[in-house]
Amino acid sequence: MTETTTERRAGRPRSERAERAIVEATLDLLAAESGVAGVTIEAVASRAGVGKATIYRRWPNKEALIVHALATVKAPLPEPSGGSVREDLLELALAMGAERKRKYAKCFWNVVGSAEKHPTLYARYRQDVIEPRRDVIRAVLARGVRGGELRADLDLEVGVTMLVGSLSTRVPGEALPDGYAETVVDTLIRGIGAPGS
Structure with missing residues (x-):
């Protein structure tokens, strides 16, 4: 995975468990009836059990998060x-x-x-x-x-x-x-x- 694909930001060391939970939450929301519209940083954070800041430290926006999540399964x-x-x-x-x-x-x-x-x-x-x-x-x-x-x-x-x-x-x-x-x-x-x- 390239740095451009994930657009990671500098910060505290990553928690693999948190990242996995974020990706799975994103995919679960994306697969739901509302699709892309149902994926918000707030909804992902709530479903993954993390703070929004944890997501923003890894991805600058919703689009980057969705593309990263899709790349993990495709x-x-x-x-x-x-x-x-x-x-x-x-x-x-x-x-x-x-x-x-x-x-x-x-x-x-x-x-x-x-x-x-x-x-x-x-x-x-x-x-x-x-x-x-x-x-x-x-x-x-x-x-x-x-x-x-x-x-x-x-x-x-x-x-x-x-x-x-x-x-x-x-x-x-x-x-x-x-x-x-x-x-x-x-x-x-x-x-x-x-x-x-």
Whole structure:
């Protein structure tokens, strides 16, 4: 995690237990019906059993706190093993599919759904959490183009969006059906694979 992601402030040594309680409180509030609107520093402090000053020593504002909390549960995608493009995309698709079963899957939908009301939060979430993950997929597709496995004219952004979109548009928190990730990757490869490959 970079210093910019967390925007930590100098002060007393951190209490890991307090930090964990703050993050969990933030995620619990974010996953609730009111979503982003329900996350306030006061509500987080009350739920975590800490003072507001404890939160402000670690994060300068609500947006920084939410992005940090989301980053703790949406880990970077694994570095693919470097086999074929299909193998690497499947590895990534399965990793993304496994995340859907996590307790806080709804948090991400609530942030995306409130992008219009909270554009700064969404932009920061996209920059700090989402784009590094998309970079991993982009790199696999770029390698596929260079190696002749994928079409030379492939628009990498379209390829990334096709993979991510097909895995993320299903009901939040619901596990993907068996074989779904394989079907998505195979369908994608049929469309973007190099002719004759």
